Amino acid sequence: MRLVALRLSCFRNYAHAQISPSPRVNILLGANAQGKTNLLEAIYYLSAFRPLRPVREVDLIQWGAQEMRLTAQYESDGLTDDLQVRLQAHGKRTITLNEQPVARPSALVGRLSVVCFTASDLTLIRGEPADRRRFLDTEISLLSQRYLYSLAHYRRALEQRNNLLRAYLEGAATLESLPEWNAQLVKYGARLFQARRQFLERLNALAETTHRALTHSAETLQLQYLPGLPVRKPLPEKEEDWADALLSALHQSAGEELRRGTTLYGPHRDDFQILVQGYEARLFASQGQQRTCALSLRLSEVALVESIRNEPPIVLLDDVFSDLDPARRRSLVEYLTPRTQTFITCTDLSAFDEATLRDAVLFEIHSGTVSRRA
Known part of the structure; x- marks a missing residue:
């Protein structure tokens, strides 16, 4: 390119x-x-x-x-x-x-x-889970039209489902349409879970190599996916397994969701952890190390894009x-x-x-x- x-x-x-x-x-x-x-x-x-x-x-x-x-x-x-x-x-x-x-x-x-690194990328290390979800959504969308489509539909389903839960909490709606929004949330949520897991697995392998090159093998880097679900490792392998896990979580949390008026589980609660030498970079890495971690993530994208698009x-x-x-x-x-x-x-x-x-x-x-x- x-x-x-x-x-x-x-x-x-x-x-x-x-x-x-x-x-x-x-x-x-x-x-x-x-x-x-x-x-x-x-x-x-x-x-x-x-x-x-x-x-x-x-x-x-x-x-x-x-x-x-x-x-x-x-x-x-x-x-x-x-x-x-x-x-x-x-x-x-x-x-x-x-x-x-x-x-x-x-x-x-x-x-x-294009792969872009700016000073704001330090929020990937220091920031909130929402900053890391935004990173995932932006970068995977640039590589996958299916992900971009699924993300838009998931966000719509999540918004409509939360509106319904709030309206029910206020006594202004019934739950008649809740199964329909559950089905939409599960369908598109499973796609996001699976795509994010695969993306982070591939990025992790490349980031480890890239980080060693940038630090002359003095440091190791690991990425760990933390899905917004009560699941144990190993994580689900297939899209349908993610769908089953999300549907089960929605059923188990149904009472609490009605009391709080919001959706408690799903990709909108995702995060991933960045570890340097086995320790969480957000808490233990120096400013220079954090900057290098952010660079390693971006540079790993270069190799990932190259492997997918052959340039x-x-x-x-x-x-x-x-x-x-x-x-x-x-x-x-x-x-x-x-x-x-x-x-x-x-x-x-x-x-x-x-x-x-x-x-x-x-x-x-x-x-x-x-x-x-x-």
């Missing part, structure tokens, strides 16, 4: 900009608040069709403009595609692929394959060198350089060795303008 050209119009703080990046390392150099992360967000948006940061979509449009446009030319599996997104201030979005309108954007999610994704690294010692910085660059097209933001070049700088393309970012520097 390679981004050949990128054009931005009225996106964030960019009135107009375009770049033709290197197929290997691209360094985005500039002071804080100049637009480095915005440039990465433009690439990410063309992959996921949602903002990289938690904002409204219309906030991507430059202040005072009526619409923004993003255009990318990219190569994948020997073929070249042209992708364009137009987003108007009133919220209408138009997507074209090779000048043909795209009626169902979800079918294109992840087609431009590595584009890698976006935003402020990755904070809290990393020089040895881990070198390990990170060595890991990525021969494999992927990489975009790295930084405020100075001191973290890069001469060999990396010699082979990289350097773009200077200043107040929403981009210039290529020799």
